[in-house]
Amino acid sequence: MSSLSLSARTGGNLYRIQMDREGNPVRLVFVRSLKEKEPESFLLENLDYKSPQVVRNEGVTILFPRKSEGQIPVLCFHRIGDEELYELSLPRVHHLMASLIKYKYYPISDHEFANGDFSSVPSGMRPVVLGADDAGATQLLWDENTLAAYGRGNPNRWELDPDCLASIFTRYFQKTRGHYNLTFYISFDAVPFRQLGGLANPGFPYEGTPVVRDKIRYAMREFHLGYHSLTHTFRENLTHDAFLWEIRESNRILSDYVGQKIALPTLAYPYGSGNFTEKEESDLLSSIERGEFPKTAYDLDGRFSDPPWSPSFRSWNISRYSVENKSFEPLLARLSSNNTYLSHRTILIYSTGKAISLEDYNLNLGGDDTVYVYIP
Structure with missing residues (x-):
């Protein structure tokens, strides 16, 4: 996966990274200012996730639905x-x-x-x-x-x-x-x-x-x-x-x-x-x-x-x-059947600077991942 220097202005703003099908970053798209709301709360309110799970690591939050459909080999x-x-x-x-x-x-x-x-x-x-x-x-x-x-x-x-x-x-x-x-x-x-x-x-x-x-x-x-x-x-x-x-x-x-x-x-x-x-x-x-x-x-x-x-x-x-x-x-x-579990996730990156390199986060991004960036 290639990296891209993504610049954004600071001030409690949420951005979405537009990706290509191979999971490479293309550009940063402004979503909204979140001065009064935590970005995780905003995303959970707007994602159509049934029984969402939130996993927080240093600098990264990953949200995914706990689906009941599909089995895991x-x-x-x-x-x-x-x-x-x-x-x-x-x-x-x-x-x-x-x-x-x-x-x-x-x-x-x-x-x-x-x-x-x-x-x-x-x-x-x-x-x-x-x-x-x-x-x-x-x-x-x-x-x-x-x-x-x-x-x-x-x-x-x-x-x-x-x-x-x-x-x-x-x-x-x-x-x-x-x-x-x-x-x-x-x-x-x-x-x-x-x-x-x-x-x-x-x-x-x-x-x-x-x-x-x-x-x-x-x-x-x-x-x-x-x-x-x-x-x-x-x-x-x-x-x-x-x-x-x-x-x-x-x-x-x-x-x-x-x-x-x-x-x-x-x-x-x-x-x-x-x-x-x-x-x-x-x-x-x-x-x-x-x-x-x-x-x-x-x-x-x-x-x-x-x-x-x-x-x-x-x-x-x-x-x-x-x-x-x-x-x-x-x-x-x-x-090869369609009866196994299909994953989906949304990734939220906290960044204190204006330049972001996705390779620093070891996310193993796929083309269907949705990635947001929050800059306080």
Whole structure:
């Protein structure tokens, strides 16, 4: 997106930036003086937004409607490969990424979605949430040179294998708010991400492994991490206290690897087991209130999710769709339909000066975005 120096006189005035279809600024159009009214209040009064949401960041306010129409695809990867179940072939991984771009999908993080924050999604685009379960092979792999360096000590750089999921994702999508919006849900029933770099296998729960340490740190810096339990056991086969212990142990190990105490915001249930009895649901909600369990958790029921403000939405039991060879063609058909959620937003920029460069705000503007500038 190109930038344009936009000049305006000061004095509590609101302007609209006229954009071309590629999201490039063309000129500044005076709207009105707002000496007696906050610009957000004025816009909310004049926008035809049902149940508007207002997200304020430093110097920028984003307004968008909380629409009930349309579902959101929350996609779950496991492995890259040719088996029918739990694997998607390498050509199909590329095909899917290209299809998401073709059909105007925009990745948001799993916790942003659950919190109803669609402010990063440009107008005319469709939110999508992507994650990968099990910290399995083919998800986040170092290339041969990086891996070989562990036998000689820690590597000086980290480079991804070009055919792993993490690397492929970065070639199709850009970062939003400093991260690629792909979440790795990590468990410790096997070596996380399945590489040891020639070093000894410490055994379950795979603590103190340099390759695992560096991948976890890399994933937290570049992508997102979520819990997937410690032993990858069906939740129904554990008592509630035992399942909470698995989350605490996962958190302890991850904190040790990172070098500081952390708490991840999301979880994917092992085997997607998100069915709860009334008692289990009550215990879970109590644990969430006490801060013992993440507020956001995902199952694997083969459905697209309702919007997060829908009455049927449960942030601790969100629907996901398994991405695999068996379901690939039906998935493409659903993604190409008009039944998924279409975003729209209005952006308000506060500026103290007369010259404005939109590139300074990292807004990922789309051609359908409406952008206003307020100069006090």
